[in-house]
Amino acid sequence: MDIHQKTRQFSGQLYKYTNVMKGWQYRFFTVDGSAGLLHYFLCEGEKPEGSTPRGSVHLAGAVICPSDEDSKTFTVNCASGDMLKLRAADARSRQEWVNGLRAVAESHTKAISATSPPLPPREHLAVLDAMGSAKTQLQNTEQADLALCRVLEAAGSTFINDPNLLLLKATSAASLHCLLQCYNILQRNQHQPARTGCPSIGKPQFLVILKMISTRS
Structure with a gap:
């Protein structure tokens, strides 16, 4: 395992228990100390820069316990459950x-x-998980919109002269813009305290909107 104490970034191979059927499986784990996240990949070679891990958990509020069953096993019990x-x-x-x-x-x-005293760790992490999921879905949607534009523009005159294709491109761009605007509003609502006279989004509505963004994108 590689450990860098200054940044608390470390990584290495661990066995992960999946279930009774699959048992223990080898996975490559990395810890992002600045974000407080534990990621795991199928193998070390699967971890190119910017790739999506097979799984991630927040370490804030987590309880890490050595197991009594042997000298090698331990558990990470996250605040999210x-x-x-x-x-x-x-x-x-x-x-x-x-x-x-x-x-x-x-x-x-x-x-x-220190930064969110009124919000219990479990609820705070639920928001972080939802925001992360929404961001990933929006990034995928941006890529899909870009791919659509390239295909349509490659059609040349067929695209320019077809009102249905023009409408498709405009609708895709408008939908993406709307979703990005919603995400930006939620980000501001998450990080900034409500101002006097300004409407605030409650946590239940906050998570519902995030779920809608993830689903629609």
């Missing part, structure tokens, strides 16, 4: 992972408590 059961190569490696993950979890738990 997710639980990862992991196994390192040996006892020393397990302790390095436990210490590193606990340090990141403690740091981000304190940060959440």
Whole structure:
């Protein structure tokens, strides 16, 4: 396992317990200390810059516990309710992972408590998860819109002279713009306190809108 204490970025191979049928599976894990996220990939080679991990969990509010069943296994119990059961190569490696993950979890738990006192960690992480999902879906939608534009423009005169294709391009662009505007509004609502006389979006409505963005995009 590679550990850099300054940035708390570390990575390495671990076994991840999936279920009774699949059992233990080898996965490549990385910790983003600045974001407080634990990512895992199918293998180390699957991790190009900017790629989407197979799974991610927030470490803020998480409880990391060595297992009593052996000297290699430990669990990551997340505030969101997710639980990862992991196994390192040996006892020393397990302790390095436990210490590193606990340090990141403690740091981000304190940060959440300092910046969002009224919001319990579980609810705060639900918002972070929803925002992350919406952002990913919007990025995919932007790519799809770009691909559509390229295909239509490659059609040349057929595209220019077909009102249905022109309408399709305009509708796609307008829908994407609307979704991006909604996402920006939600971001401002998430990070800025409500001003006097300005409407505020409550948490239930906030998550519902995020779900709608993810679904429609």
